[in-house]
Amino acid sequence: MVDAATGVETEADTVGLYGSDLRPADRREAFTGGRVPVAVYGLGKMGLPLAAAYSEASNNVIGVDVNPDVVESVNAGECHVDNEPDLPELIAERVEAGALRATTDLQEAAAEARVHVVIVPTPITDEKEPDLSILEAVVEDVATGLKPGDQVIVECTVPPRTSADYVRPRLAELSGLDEDEFGVAFCPERTSSGRALQDIGGAYPKVVGGVDAEAAAVCELIYGEINSNDILVVSDATTAESVKLFEGLYRDVNIALANELATLADDLGIDVVEAIDVANTQPFCEIHDPGPGVGGHCIPWYPYFVMSRVERDTPLLRTAREVNDGMPGYTVDQLTAELGAEGVDADGARVLVLGVTYRPGVKETRASPAIPIIEGLKAAGAEVYAVDPMVDPSEYGATAVDLDEVADGDYDAAVMVTHHEEFDALDWSALDDLVVVDGRRTLDLDGTDHRVYELGRARRADAAQATGADATTMRTDGGPGERSESGAGSEGGRGPESGDGSGSSR
Numbered sequence: 001m002v003d004a005a006t007g008v009e010t011e012a013d014t015v016g017l018y019g020s021d022l023r024p025a026d027r028r029e030a031f032t033g034g035r036v037p038v039a040v041y042g043l044g045k046m047g048l049p050l051a052a053a054y055s056e057a058s059n060n061v062i063g064v065d066v067n068p069d070v071v072e073s074v075n076a077g078e079c080h081v082d083n084e085p086d087l088p089e090l091i092a093e094r095v096e097a098g099a100l101r102a103t104t105d106l107q108e109a110a111a112e113a114r115v116h117v118v119i120v121p122t123p124i125t126d127e128k129e130p131d132l133s134i135l136e137a138v139v140e141d142v143a144t145g146l147k148p149g150d151q152v153i154v155e156c157t158v159p160p161r162t163s164a165d166y167v168r169p170r171l172a173e174l175s176g177l178d179e180d181e182f183g184v185a186f187c188p189e190r191t192s193s194g195r196a197l198q199d200i201g202g203a204y205p206k207v208v209g210g211v212d213a214e215a216a217a218v219c220e221l222i223y224g225e226i227n228s229n230d231i232l233v234v235s236d237a238t239t240a241e242s243v244k245l246f247e248g249l250y251r252d253v254n255i256a257l258a259n260e261l262a263t264l265a266d267d268l269g270i271d272v273v274e275a276i277d278v279a280n281t282q283p284f285c286e287i288h289d290p291g292p293g294v295g296g297h298c299i300p301w302y303p304y305f306v307m308s309r310v311e312r313d314t315p316l317l318r319t320a321r322e323v324n325d326g327m328p329g330y331t332v333d334q335l336t337a338e339l340g341a342e343g344v345d346a347d348g349a350r351v352l353v354l355g356v357t358y359r360p361g362v363k364e365t366r367a368s369p370a371i372p373i374i375e376g377l378k379a380a381g382a383e384v385y386a387v388d389p390m391v392d393p394s395e396y397g398a399t400a401v402d403l404d405e406v407a408d409g410d411y412d413a414a415v416m417v418t419h420h421e422e423f424d425a426l427d428w429s430a431l432d433d434l435v436v437v438d439g440r441r442t443l444d445l446d447g448t449d450h451r452v453y454e455l456g457r458a459r460r461a462d463a464a465q466a467t468g469a470d471a472t473t474m475r476t477d478g479g480p481g482e483r484s485e486s487g488a489g490s491e492g493g494r495g496p497e498s499g500d501g502s503g504s505s506r
């Protein structure tokens, strides 16, 4: 029934799925019929599309966020997350249908909801330790409204054992419930910005790890209504937490391999990217793309989630982090050397950085390599300018340049860090001869007089310089200037439509 005073549905009118004695078909009908209110805590790049997807399945979602502007925008049927296909339309339709609303009142939401989905930031501290303070705050708020039969689902990435050793006991302690009166599960979001609804809807199987079999069964029912792909129920929540982290560790280590190989280009005198692309033409090799660094709040952070929870050393994880964190400095060093080859001192040079966010089209700068590159160039005495269509570069230590001002600029060098699609419109021929470090190998500067250094391809620049030929016309054997058959990008960003402008399939 609806409480006359608050207008909020009361517990009597809703169904708790955990430990329910309803038949499976009746549980499903209750869920899809809106009698299982779902609270989604965190309405950011990941949480907002998730709340919308949950609303399509359950028809009764309370989005919860501490940012009143986010809540106001959702309740107005608007989408504050950029570049997510179909999400604006879905939010507008779901809010209009009364199936999605938002609030800043976490405790009110917790009191009403029977399923609690947590997808808030889980960053790392300056000391590289997991910072679960936001998760802890949400757990405390959820506990104020937790009821027998409720299900708590953690989707944001956490260190191994967090769900079993922290979330469940803490909820019991604060709510006064026994641990077997409610369900806890870890069901990692496997979502990439720019394709969130596609990923949530079933681009990949959904991983489910319950602290007990009943919690896993409830998640199997729920995600069976959201994800059209397989639901992979693993042994327990810790296994599911490890699955999510292992995906990221694999990526960080493999990007580090590509980066280390790229730094050998000069010594080997080869085009490393060509060698990688060709090596990847057989199925037992998937070397990723070298680049100026690894950003975002996933890949560079997950190794620390694991390292913080194990006693033994993890030399491979540690070293991969060192290699990837060394790439911004390597990029600055290469730019300095290329300037030197042109008789230009980095001290006093005017350098334009292209791309401040960590990935094209994603408004996210956490751990972005552009930030240490800006800092490194300034430390070398350069005047650093930056252009980015999504963020204000002046907030990251550079002098901001608008996209339409680039051609009027007078620079000694430019460095491509993140190739937003807006950069395709840049007219490089309008710029006087530059030293260009193309960190993502996404520029086509054929016919210009710029001195181009592509990460991992030192030989092309040296040889072209030696013969005066245009580096890209140097090869006629289908070399890196032409896209390799595999489509393996040499444009950075290997991953399923990873959004790095690569188009590569890795």
Ligand SMILES: NC(=O)c1ccc[n+]([C@@H]2O[C@H](COP(=O)([O-])OP(=O)(O)OC[C@H]3O[C@@H](n4cnc5c(N)ncnc54)[C@H](O)[C@@H]3O)[C@@H](O)[C@H]2O)c1
Binding pocket: 041, 042, 043, 044, 045, 046, 047, 048, 064, 065, 066, 067, 070, 106, 119, 120, 121, 122, 123, 134, 137, 138, 155, 156, 157, 158, 189, 191, 192, 193, 297, 298
């Ligand atoms: N974005 C990705 O590509 C990605 C990829 C993998 C994993 N993840 C996981 O998803 C989590 C969320 O990522 P995101 O990109 O949505 O983050 P985000 O920064 O875009 O959004 C986080 C949202 O949480 C809100 N918030 C902060 N504290 C809160 C609280 N106490 N209660 C309720 N809401 C609160 C913020 O206001 C913000 O709207 C990440 O921390 C990570 O664990 C994200």
Ligand SMILES: CC(=O)N[C@@H]1[C@@H](OP(=O)(O)OP(=O)(O)OC[C@H]2O[C@@H](n3ccc(=O)[nH]c3=O)[C@H](O)[C@@H]2O)O[C@H](CO)[C@@H](O)[C@@H]1O
Binding pocket: 189, 190, 191, 192, 193, 247, 248, 251, 255, 288, 289, 290, 291, 292, 293, 294, 295, 296, 297, 298, 299, 358, 359, 492, 493, 494, 495, 496, 497, 498, 499, 500
């Ligand atoms: C569901 C989920 O958790 N999804 C994650 C999300 O991760 P993400 O948003 O952090 O994006 P990433 O693509 O991992 O890029 C991170 C940084 O690494 C650089 N990079 C990348 C590849 C490469 O070959 N060389 C590089 O240098 C790149 O420039 C950027 O700075 O999507 C990926 C699929 O795209 C997934 O695999 C990954 O689990």
